[in-house]
Amino acid sequence: MKLKSVFMLLLLTVSVVGTAQITSDDILFSVDDSPVYASEFLRVYNKNLDLVKDESQKDVDAYLQLFINYKLKLAEAKALKLDEKPAYKKELLSYRNQLAQNYLVDNAVTEELVEEAYTRLKTDVKARHILVKVDANAAPKDTLAAYMEIVKLRNRLIGEGFDKVQKDVHDGKEIFAEDLGYFSAFKMVYSFENAAYNTQVGDVSQPFRTRFGYHVVQVLDKRPSRGTVKVAHIMIVKNAKGDTISQPEVRINEIYKKLTQGESFESLAKQFSEDKNSANEGGELAPFSMGQISSSEFETEAFNLVLVDQYSKPFKTDFGWHIVKLLEKKPVPPFSEIKEELEDKVKKDSRSERIDESRIQKLKMAYNIAEEQPAIPYFIKILNKTYYTNTWELPSKFKAETELFQLGEHVYTYKDFGDYMVKRQNLFSDKVSFEKIVEINYNTFLEKELKSYQEANLENENSEFANIVGEYRDGLLLFDLMETEIWNAGNTDTVAVQEYYETHKENYSWNMRVDAIVGASVDRKVIKKTARLLKKDVPLEDIKAKFNVNDEIHVIFTTGILEKNHQSLPENFEYKTGVSSIYEFNDGYIVAKVKQVLPKTLKSFEEAKGSVINDFQTEKEDLWMQELHAKYTVTVDESVLTKIRNDINNQ
Numbered sequence: 001m002k003l004k005s006v007f008m009l010l011l012l013t014v015s016v017v018g019t020a021q022i023t024s025d026d027i028l029f030s031v032d033d034s035p036v037y038a039s040e041f042l043r044v045y046n047k048n049l050d051l052v053k054d055e056s057q058k059d060v061d062a063y064l065q066l067f068i069n070y071k072l073k074l075a076e077a078k079a080l081k082l083d084e085k086p087a088y089k090k091e092l093l094s095y096r097n098q099l100a101q102n103y104l105v106d107n108a109v110t111e112e113l114v115e116e117a118y119t120r121l122k123t124d125v126k127a128r129h130i131l132v133k134v135d136a137n138a139a140p141k142d143t144l145a146a147y148m149e150i151v152k153l154r155n156r157l158i159g160e161g162f163d164k165v166q167k168d169v170h171d172g173k174e175i176f177a178e179d180l181g182y183f184s185a186f187k188m189v190y191s192f193e194n195a196a197y198n199t200q201v202g203d204v205s206q207p208f209r210t211r212f213g214y215h216v217v218q219v220l221d222k223r224p225s226r227g228t229v230k231v232a233h234i235m236i237v238k239n240a241k242g243d244t245i246s247q248p249e250v251r252i253n254e255i256y257k258k259l260t261q262g263e264s265f266e267s268l269a270k271q272f273s274e275d276k277n278s279a280n281e282g283g284e285l286a287p288f289s290m291g292q293i294s295s296s297e298f299e300t301e302a303f304n305l306v307l308v309d310q311y312s313k314p315f316k317t318d319f320g321w322h323i324v325k326l327l328e329k330k331p332v333p334p335f336s337e338i339k340e341e342l343e344d345k346v347k348k349d350s351r352s353e354r355i356d357e358s359r360i361q362k363l364k365m366a367y368n369i370a371e372e373q374p375a376i377p378y379f380i381k382i383l384n385k386t387y388y389t390n391t392w393e394l395p396s397k398f399k400a401e402t403e404l405f406q407l408g409e410h411v412y413t414y415k416d417f418g419d420y421m422v423k424r425q426n427l428f429s430d431k432v433s434f435e436k437i438v439e440i441n442y443n444t445f446l447e448k449e450l451k452s453y454q455e456a457n458l459e460n461e462n463s464e465f466a467n468i469v470g471e472y473r474d475g476l477l478l479f480d481l482m483e484t485e486i487w488n489a490g491n492t493d494t495v496a497v498q499e500y501y502e503t504h505k506e507n508y509s510w511n512m513r514v515d516a517i518v519g520a521s522v523d524r525k526v527i528k529k530t531a532r533l534l535k536k537d538v539p540l541e542d543i544k545a546k547f548n549v550n551d552e553i554h555v556i557f558t559t560g561i562l563e564k565n566h567q568s569l570p571e572n573f574e575y576k577t578g579v580s581s582i583y584e585f586n587d588g589y590i591v592a593k594v595k596q597v598l599p600k601t602l603k604s605f606e607e608a609k610g611s612v613i614n615d616f617q618t619e620k621e622d623l624w625m626q627e628l629h630a631k632y633t634v635t636v637d638e639s640v641l642t643k644i645r646n647d648i649n650n651q
Contacts, residue, residue: 508608
């Protein structure tokens with residue numbers, strides 16, 4: 001496996017482990033002088049319990065060998081000093097910091113916001129708004145002016161109507177008057193979303209502020225969400241090199257004609273759809289909601305279908321031509337199905353401010369930080385007007401060593417906060433009082449240090465987090481090692497790969513193929529007549545012209561090089577030249593004219609290169625593991641292994 005994201009994912013599944021008979025000091029085995037504890041083995045084993053829970057005791061021993069191999073590779077990675085590479089350290093730190101965010105939130109508040117978001121997802125709001133822009137740090141007089149302007153515009157909106165106000169004031173720079181269409185949760189900043197959902201249809205909200213300025217919103221409509229749809233489709237891919245069909249639009253319209261003549265959508269999808277993932281299932285796709293499919297044209301056509309079994313006319317997307325059939329419509333999925341997705345969105349949304357406030361309050365309690373800070377009056381007293389000109393300095397008799405607060409073993413002093421005050425003096429204008437300056441600075445300083453301390457000590461406070469980071473650290477090392485020792489060799493040592501192919505070429509071959517014309521129809525009489533014409537070598541276009549007349553399609557042809565078990569051919573198809581027997585297949589009938597049978601043949605090196613490289617790497621890794629077992633001494637404590645077997649048997 002060479003994709004790093006997938007490789008790491010396999011190492012990071014976490015489960016709860018019971019180790020009733022195992023102590024934290026039990027060493028299962030050692031690699032040279034490095035101990036590997038039984039508790040770690042059990043945790044990783046249980047992480048993959050579904051793979052072995054129904055197997056015999058021997059599987060525990062087999063898993064132990066896999067784990068030993070894993071530890072041997074890690075020992076080799078450290079011997080090669082891969083853990084000292086700057087790129088490795090940078091990536092590990094980046095991952096740790098990213099993962100930590102999942103453990104640094106207030107879960108109770110998050111849950112409340114997730115439930116609120118889910119409720120709102122079930123309703124679409126149609127609205128328009130007026131915005132008077134004002135900077136978040138604007139002077140009080142500018143803020144007041146913007147507020148007074150939005151109040152005036154609200155009154156005009158109610159009295160004169162939106163269109164008149166929009167025409168008069170919208171400039172796209174300082175004042176915006178816009179139709180927003182329908183939206184639901186997460187489409188707007190949280191404060192705007194709140195105003196929209198809390199305003200009745202036909203009403204205009206009171207003025208409210210976002211980071212953009214002051215708004216009023218007029219709600220025009222609220223409707224149930226469109227939810228999800230489940231559809232089937234028939235797809236003909238757009239022209240590309242190697243296509244056997246040069247006119248995909250003609251092909252899709254032929255299929256559409258057969259649909260209108262009453263033929264089965266499922267059967268036609270099985271025979272002709274070029275979406276290989278869904279064709280065998282009659283074109284059926286997994287349910288999806290708006291925004292989930294990478295083609296807006298496809299979504300629009302799917303959601304515009306109203307009745308189950310209704311199908312669209314042919315339409316084009318970036319992928320090719322489609323016909324879509326509605327199988328099922330559902331409302332917004334149950335909460336349990338999308339809870340995790342909503343949690344992720346809430347943490348990234350402006351809702352996170354509420355989560356952050358709750359987190360800070362809990363950290364203050366956990367680390368015994370008093371709500372009242374006695375240092376505040378002192379810092380107010382030592383400020384003067386030079387703070388507004390960015391020239392303020394700490395006074396000569398400043399109480400630098402006085403304790404401000406303590407987190408763990410670290411004591412923060414007046415000097416720490418004083419230096420912070422000095423660095424931030426350019427953020428405040430002379431419109432902000434000394435009291436407010438100190439209050440804002442202290443709160444931001446305290447919050448910053450509380451978060452930093454919690455994050456730095458997260459491994460000590462949360463064992464699950466510590467385990468995941470540890471596994472990622474080892475997995476990242478293992479990936480770098482495998483890339484260096486095994487995977488790169490397959491791509492760069494072309495001589496060795498070529499030699500491997502020459503030695504093992506009998507393992508790489510093409511299956512049987514045919515160069516053929518295949519006709520398909522639901523009418524056996526049509527297929528019998530088609531077979532007779534094919535035997536007479538009547539040109540394909542003449543056969544089409546004979547049967548497909550008056551805008552009715554009675555037979556569809558597939559031509560080109562077809563591998564054994566191609567979707568157009570039944571499993572019992574006889575692979576020989578000439579016109580075949582008539583086969584009953586996919587609720588219809590087919591006949592084929594086989595021009596040439598291409599037998600099973602060896603692949604050239606270029607044709608087999610991907611498989612050859614993979615097999616070459618596998619063999620190289622097997623030999624390398626033998627070298628590692630010879631290089632390092634592995635000593636297993638059989639008594640601890642017995643305890644592990646007993647522990648697993650008692651689960």
